[in-house]
Every structure is written in structure tokens, then in C-alpha cells.
Amino acid sequence: xxxxxxxxxxxxxxxxxxxxxxxxxxxxxxxxxxxxxxxxxxxxxxxxxxxxxxxxxxxxxxxxxxxxxxxxxxxxxxxxxxxxxxxxxxxxxxxxxxxxxxxxxxxxxxxxxxxxxxxxxxxxxxxxxxxxxxxxxxxxxxxxxxxxxxxxxxxxxxxxxxxxxxxxxxxxxxxxxxxxxxxxxxxxxxxxxxxxxxxxxxxxxxxxxxxxxxxxxxxxxxxxx
Amino acid sequence: xxxxxxxxxxxxxxxxxxxxxxxxxxxxxxxxxxxxxxxxxxxxxxxxxxxxxxxxxxxxxxxxxxxxxxxxxxxxxxxxxxxxxxxxxxxxxxxxxxxxxxxxxxxxxxxxxxxxxxxxxxxxxxxxxxxxxxxxxxxxxxxxxxxxxxxxxxxxxxxxxxxxxxxxxxxxxxxxxxxxxxxxxxxxxxxxxxxxxxxxxxxxxxxxxxxxxxxxxxxxxxxxx
DNA sequence: GTCTATAAATAGATAGAC
DNA sequence: GTCTATCTATTTATAGAC
Numbered sequence: 001x002x003x004x005x006x007x008x009x010x011x012x013x014x015x016x017x018x019x020x021x022x023x024x025x026x027x028x029x030x031x032x033x034x035x036x037x038x039x040x041x042x043x044x045x046x047x048x049x050x051x052x053x054x055x056x057x058x059x060x061x062x063x064x065x066x067x068x069x070x071x072x073x074x075x076x077x078x079x080x081x082x083x084x085x086x087x088x089x090x091x092x093x094x095x096x097x098x099x100x101x102x103x104x105x106x107x108x109x110x111x112x113x114x115x116x117x118x119x120x121x122x123x124x125x126x127x128x129x130x131x132x133x134x135x136x137x138x139x140x141x142x143x144x145x146x147x148x149x150x151x152x153x154x155x156x157x158x159x160x161x162x163x164x165x166x167x168x169x170x171x172x173x174x175x176x177x178x179x180x181x182x183x184x185x186x187x188x189x190x191x192x193x194x195x196x197x198x199x200x201x202x203x204x205x206x207x208x209x210x211x212x213x214x215x216x217x218x219x220x221x222x223x224x225x
Numbered sequence: 226x227x228x229x230x231x232x233x234x235x236x237x238x239x240x241x242x243x244x245x246x247x248x249x250x251x252x253x254x255x256x257x258x259x260x261x262x263x264x265x266x267x268x269x270x271x272x273x274x275x276x277x278x279x280x281x282x283x284x285x286x287x288x289x290x291x292x293x294x295x296x297x298x299x300x301x302x303x304x305x306x307x308x309x310x311x312x313x314x315x316x317x318x319x320x321x322x323x324x325x326x327x328x329x330x331x332x333x334x335x336x337x338x339x340x341x342x343x344x345x346x347x348x349x350x351x352x353x354x355x356x357x358x359x360x361x362x363x364x365x366x367x368x369x370x371x372x373x374x375x376x377x378x379x380x381x382x383x384x385x386x387x388x389x390x391x392x393x394x395x396x397x398x399x400x401x402x403x404x405x406x407x408x409x410x411x412x413x414x415x416x417x418x419x420x421x422x423x424x425x426x427x428x429x430x431x432x433x434x435x436x437x438x439x440x441x442x443x444x445x446x447x448x449x450x
Numbered sequence: 451g452t453c454t455a456t457a458a459a460t461a462g463a464t465a466g467a468c
Numbered sequence: 469g470t471c472t473a474t475c476t477a478t479t480t481a482t483a484g485a486c
Contacts, residue, residue: 030469046358048273052462062471067463069469125357132350132357132408133271134415140422147427170431172413173406173439180405181398183357188397190359197365202372206395214398214447221446222439255451277480287453292481294451 031069033059039080043122046129047077047137078142081130084123085145088116092152102160103220109156110215113179114208117186125190128183150175157223167225178219185211256294258284264305268347271354272302272362303367306355309348310370313341317377327385328445334381335440338404339433342411350415353408375400382448392450403444410436 037059041050052073056063070076095108117124130137153175160166185206192203262284266275277298281288295301320333342349355362378400385391410431417428 046271046273048271051460053460063462064464064472065470073462125359128357129354131412131416132353134350134412134419136419140425143422143425143427150427170435170439172427173410173431173436176406176409176413177402177439177443180409181401183409184401184405185398187356187359188401191356194359194361197368200365200368202368202375202397206398210395211398214395214402218402218443218447222443276478278478288480289454289482290452298480 030059030061030065033061034066034069034076035080035083038076039120039122039126042077042080043125043129046133047073074137077137078139080122081126081138082142082145084120084127085142085149088123089145089148089152091116092149096152096155102156102163102165103224105156105159106219106223107216109153110178110212110219113182114212114215117182124183124186128187160223165225166223169223174219174223177222178215181218182211182215255284255286255290258286259291259294259301260305260308263301264345264347264351267302267305268350268354271358272298299362302362303364305347306351306363307367307370309345309352310367310374313348314370314373314377316341317374321377321380327381327388327390328449330381330384331444331448332441334378335403335437335444338407339437339440342407349408349411353412385448390450391448394448399444399448402447403440406443407436407440 034055038050038055041055041058044050052066053063055073055076056066066073066076070079091112092109095105095112098105098108100108135143150171154171157166157169157171157174161168188203189205191197192200192205197203259280263275263280266280266283269275277291278288280298280301281291291298291301295304316337317334320330320337323330323333325333360368375396379396382391382394382396382399386393413428414430416422417425417430422428
């Protein structure tokens with residue numbers, strides 16, 4: 001049910017943002033407006049839950065512009081995910097390649113991931129949703145973005161193991177053990193923010209610092225010798 | 226985008242399964258067939274990704290029967306979630322109320338949760354998806370089913386804390402720290418099972434015993450003093 | 451209880467004027 | 469680059485025969 005008609009086989013002709021010296025209208029940032037409106041909308045309602053029309057209206061532009069600037073709904077969605085993974089991968093790589101002891105890097109990793117979820121409100125929702133669905137909207141190229149993140153994380157683990165302070169642990173399990181509780185907790189708090197649910201203690205927010213401390217504890221006790 | 230028209234305000238008239246001594250046709254198990262077909266379909270494609278028509282066809286019955294036996298698509302979905310939570314809550318409560326030391330109960334909890342995910346293939350997918358979306362399809366009554374599960378888990382924590390073997394920890398964070406990695410790992414393996422992804426080591430399955438051992442380690446190191 | 455037929459709404463996508 | 473208008477497929481849901 002991802003897309004009603006078979007995907008149009010990708011001729012890939014990216015217009016590229018804002019070439020100087022054109023004859024047409026100013027075009028302030030139609031492409032960017034579409035991108036950000038779609039990112040928020042997808043994170044709130046999921047790929048199937050958002051209509052192309054709604055994205056366009058939210059961006060304040062015409063629906064047809066989505067098909068002009070991107071190749072369609074699915075291509076726009078993938079562009080959003082790729083951008084997220086590119087930025088996330090760069091930040092995690094910066095942590096992994098810094099000159100810190102492995103344990104510090106793990107703490108920095110937790111903080112970087114937390115910052116990522118706070119800087120882009122759509123990041124955790126969109127990512128968790130896509131994972132929960134089994135990533136049916138992503139192609140191999142987009143999935144490759146995950147590898148960048150995971151391999152940076154794995155470098156930290158390997159360094160700690162070489163130094164004898166970390167035990168051997170499956171990198172994927174370790175990664176999911178840190179990020180999973182965080183993503184699910186954010187989803188839980190979001191569920192509690194829905195109207196008529198304020199009275200459910202089960203869905204009440206937990207202070208940010210308490211969450212951060214908990215995640216660091218998980219991280220270190222899972223991978224430390 | 227949950228349902229196109231406003232929900233019909235719930236007169237709640239459950240037909241009840243199979244009353245003996247009727248005059249109409251045998252009706253072997255139309256209701257059950259619909260229930261199971263829908264559970265699998267919802268877990269595969271999500272609430273919005275499955276059409277009523279598809280559920281009916283998969284169950285081998287007519288589409289109109291869904292509206293006869295349940296009140297509509299949303300009511301059927303909620304019935305499935307409620308059944309899951311009822312059964313899950315009962316199993317976790319059985320673990321919590323047994324005569325074991327707290328640490329054993331935690332291990333039993335992990336095993337019970339794992340068994341739950343293995344016994345009902347749709348359980349982890351459906352649950353993770355619904356959580357990832359912020360539970361937009363659930364009413365307060367259905368959400369109450371979560372409380373049963375969580376309170377049983379909290380009883381184990383409280384018992385261990387009273388005995389001095391567990392440290393004080395937020396029950397919700399502890400719960401998510403065990404179940405989150407498991408659910409996300411299942412989703413990851415499912416993503417890897419999609420056609421054309423067998424070559425991605427990042428999505429390769431991890432042996433069940435390794436996962437179980439990892440979850441137990443997380444559980445105990447998060448809550449133990 | 452079960453079915454066919456259809457209503458009423460909305461989806462993604464495109465053609466073509468400007 | 470941007471727009472309006474529209475095509476076509478699909479959706480949830482119901483009416484009414486049997």
C-alpha cells in the first residue's frame with residue numbers, strides 16, 4: 001500500500017536548488033518549504049497518513065510544485081530520510097573520530113543522539129516509524145545512510161575493545177539498546193500529549209536529564225567489561 | 226488521517242461468538258477469521274496501509290461481514306490490540322505473582338515477553354507500529370490494557386527494591402529498556418527480509434539465544450544495585 | 451448471517467495555460 | 469516556475485436483496 005501505482009522507474013533529474021542568473025520568477029525557497037513541511041507532516045502522520053495535497057498546502061505552495069521539485073511523494077520522503085542520515089552520520093562520525101577515551105566517546109554518542117532528536121523534531125518520529133514498518137519506503141541507497149551511522153558507532157566499540165575496557169558485543173544490539181529506549185520513550189510521551197490523555201501517569205513525560213542518565217547507564221553497562 | 230469520516234460514536238453491540246441453538250446458517254467462524262486476517266494484515270502494513278476489502282478477502286468472507294461482526298475498521302483494530310494486551314498482561318502478571326526471587330522474575334519476564342513475540346507473529350509489529358505512531362488509534366479503554374502489563378512489571382521492581390537487590394529506577398524507562406531493543410531488533414530483521422536486502426549485513430538476523438542473553442544483561446544491569 | 455451493488459469521499463498524479 | 473482543473477484508482481461505509 002506504499003504507492004497506488006507502480007513507481008515511475010526513476011529517471012533522476014534533480015533540478016538543483018537556486019541556480020543564479022535565471023529568467024523566471026525569484027522562487028524564494030519553494031523546494032525548502034516543501035521539504036520542511038513534508039518532514040513535519042510525515043513525522044506526525046506517517047507516509048501513508050499524509051496526502052500530497054496537505055504537504056503542499058502546509059508549505060504554502062501548489063501541489064504540482066511537489067512533482068516539479070521532487071519526483072513524487074516517495075522521492076520527497078526518501079530525500080528527507082537521506083538528509084537526516086547524512087547529518088546524523090556526520091555527527092556520530094565526529095564523535096567517533098575525536099581524541100577522547102572510549103568511555104567518553106560513548107557518553108558523547110548518547111548526547112549527540114539526544115541533540116539530534118531535539119534539534120529536529122521530526123527526526124525521532126520519522127525514524128522510529130520507518131523502522132517499525134520494516135523500512136518499506138527506503139531504497140538501498142537510502143538504507144546505506146544507516147551504515148554510516150552504525151559504522152561510526154562500531155568504531156567506538158572496536159576501539160574500546162582493543163583497549164580492553166569494552167567487552168565484545170554485537171554492535172547492532174548495542175546500538176539498538178541505546179537508541180531504542182530513547183525513541184520509544186519519545187513516542188510514549190507523544191502519545192501522552194494527545195488530547196484527553198493528560199491524566200495517564202503511564203504516559204507522563206520524564207525529565208530530560210533522568211532519561212540521559214538512564215541511557216548512559218544502559219550504554220556503559222552493556223558494553224563495558 | 227486515521228479515518229476519513231468522524232467515528233460513529235460507539236453504540237457497542239457485540240454479537241458474541243457462536244451462541245448455540247440458532248436458526249441461521251452454521252457460521253463456522255467468520256468473526257475469528259476476520260480477527261486473525263486483520264491482525265496479520267495490520268501488523269504487516271499498518272492501520273492505514275490495509276483496506277477493509279483486503280481484510281475481508283484474506284479472511285475469505287465478504288467485506289460487509291466486517292461491519293456486521295465488528296463496528297468498522299477501527300473497532301476491529303482496537304479489538305485486536307485489546308486481546309493482545311489482555312493476554313500479555315495475564316502472562317506478565319503470572320510471572321510477577323509467582324514465588325520466585327526478584328532476579329528470577331526479571332529473567333522470566335524477558336522470556337515471557339520473548340515467547341509473546343514468538344507465539345503471535347503480529348504482536349511485536351503491531352505494537353511497535355502503534356507506539357511509533359503515538360497510539361492514535363487507541364481509546365482510553367484500550368490504553369488501559371498497557372497499565373496491566375506495566376503494573377505487573379512494576380510489582381517485580383518494587384519487590385526487588387524492598388529486598389534491597391534492585392536499585393530505584395523509573396519503571397517505564399526500565400520496561401522500555403528491555404522491550405525497546407527487542408522490538409526494534411525484530412523490526413530490523415523484518416526490514417532485512419524484504420526482497421533485495423539479503424546482502425545487507427546491517428539487517429542480518431541475530432541468533433535468538435544471543436538476543437535473549439543480551440536482553441537479560443540489559444535488564445539486570447539496569448535495575449540491579 | 452451473508453451477499454451484491456453502489457454511494458461518497460479522497461488519494462496520487464498529470465495536462466496544459468500562463 | 470507556478471498555477472488550475474481534472475483523470476483515474478481506491479478508500480470506508482451503507483442500503484437492501486436473499
